[in-house]
Amino acid sequence: MIDTEPAAGQEQPLRREIRTFVLRSGHFTAAERKNYEELRGDFCIPYEKKTIDFQAVFGNARPTVIEIGFGMGKATALIAQQHPDINYIGIEVHKPGVGKLLGEIRERGLTNLRIVEHDAMEVLADQIADKSVAAFHIFFPDPWQKKRHCKRRLIQRPRTDLLARKLIPGGYLYFVTDWLPYAEFGLAELTATAGLKNRYGGFAPRQEWRPETRFEQKGLNANRVITEVLFEKA
Numbered sequence: 711m712i713d714t715e716p717a718a719g720q721e722q723p724l725r726r727e728i729r730t731f732v733l734r735s736g737h738f739t740a741a742e743r744k745n746y747e748e749l750r751g752d753f754c755i756p757y758e759k760k761t762i763d764f765q766a767v768f769g770n771a772r773p774t775v776i777e778i779g780f781g782m783g784k785a786t787a788l789i790a791q792q793h794p795d796i797n798y799i800g801i802e803v804h805k806p807g808v809g810k811l812l813g814e815i816r817e818r819g820l821t822n823l824r825i826v827e828h829d830a831m832e833v834l835a836d837q838i839a840d841k842s843v844a845a846f847h848i849f850f851p852d853p854w855q856k857k858r859h860c861k862r863r864l865i866q867r868p869r870t871d872l873l874a875r876k877l878i879p880g881g882y883l884y885f886v887t888d889w890l891p892y893a894e895f896g897l898a899e900l901t902a903t904a905g906l907k908n909r910y911g912g913f914a915p916r917q918e919w920r921p922e923t924r925f926e927q928k929g930l931n932a933n934r935v936i937t938e939v940l941f942e943k944a
Contacts, residue, residue, distance in 0.1 A: 728862060737806065738805060738809065739806070739809075741813065742806045742809030742813070743809060745810070745812040745813040745816070746805060746808060746809035748812075749812040749816060750808075750812065753812055753815050753825055754808070754824070754826065755799070755824050755826045756826075759837070760836075761837060761838070761839050762799075767797075768797045768824075770797070772797050772822075773796050773844035773878075774797040774798070774842070774844055775796055775843070775844050775846070775847060776799045776801065776834075776838070776843050776845070776846055776847070777800045777846075777847040777848070778801050778830045778847070778864065779801065779802060779830065779848065779849075779864075780801075780811060780849075781802070781925060782811070782924070783800060783807055783808075783811025783814055784810075784814065784921070784923065785920070785921040786798065786811060786814075786823070787815065787818055789847075789919070789920070790818075790823040791818050791820060792919070793822075794821075797822050797824075798822060798823045798824070799823075799824050799825070800824075800825050800826075801825075801826045801833055802825065803827065803828065803829065808825055808827050811823075811825060831869060831872070834872055834873070834876055838876050840875050840876060841875075841877070841879070842876060842878065843877050843881060844878055844881050845877075845882045845883070846876075846877070846881075846883045846884065848865065848886070849884075849886045849920070850886060850923065850925050850926065850929075851863075851885075851887070852864075853889035860895075863892065863896075865885055865892070865896035865899055865900065865939075866895070866896070867902060867903060870899055870903040871903055871904070873903075874904065874943060877905075877943040879943055879944070880942065880943060882909070882940055882941065882942045883900070883906065883940070884917065884939075885939040885940075886920070886937070886939075887936075888925075888934040888935070888937070889934070890935055890937055893939060897913065905944055906941040906942065906943060907941060907942055907944050908942075909940045909942050910940060913937055913939060914938040916936070916938060917938065917940070
């Protein structure tokens with residue numbers, strides 16, 4: 711990879727070949743596999759280089775929120791259930807998590823939630839129109855703690871430039887982590903992202919509508935501080 715410095719005022723090039731994730735092997739339970747095989751065709755949007763028509767997918771013109779990396783999807787399903795007036799798209803590459811969330815969609819009777827099983831950066835670049843997303847939820851992404859891996863972090867430019875471009879005016883990006891160095895890094899990167907403004911001026915207070923996740927509880931049990939960041943599209 712050759713890094714080039716953008717001209718003054720020019721958006722940095724998106725380094726598509728650096729992944730923000732690693733596909734890790736995980737146990738695919740019989741129930742998750744069954745959900746995946748039976749429900750994928752009904753609730754998963756295939757990845758293709760074609761803009762997703764939110765209104766056609768959901769049958770309405772309600773705001774659409776995208777969650778990047780929903781893990782096992784419990785919080786995603788709860789949020790969608792509690793906000794039926796909003797449409798949600800979850801992006802995840804982990805098949806057991808996709809299968810688990812598909813089961814939640816069926817069990818809860820959710821009509822306002824869909825899944826894209828693919829690399830989020832490619833989905834955003836190829837399938838999401840500019841100024842079309844009401845919000846991005848990014849809860850506990852991989853902090854990539856080792857210095858040599860920091861380039862993989864999702865919350866950094868130029869990836870945040872792409873996220874900002876997809877937001878509608880007044881839309882927001884909500885980032886939560888249990889790794890303070892990542893929170894500090896992400897706050898600086900978002901502050902440097904054109905078109906975004908910090909709703910709180912620094913770290914955000916806990917947003918009470920966000921359900922606590924199992925991963926979050928593990929962080930709390932390990933005495934790690936949960937830090938939240940919330941920026942809006944100017």
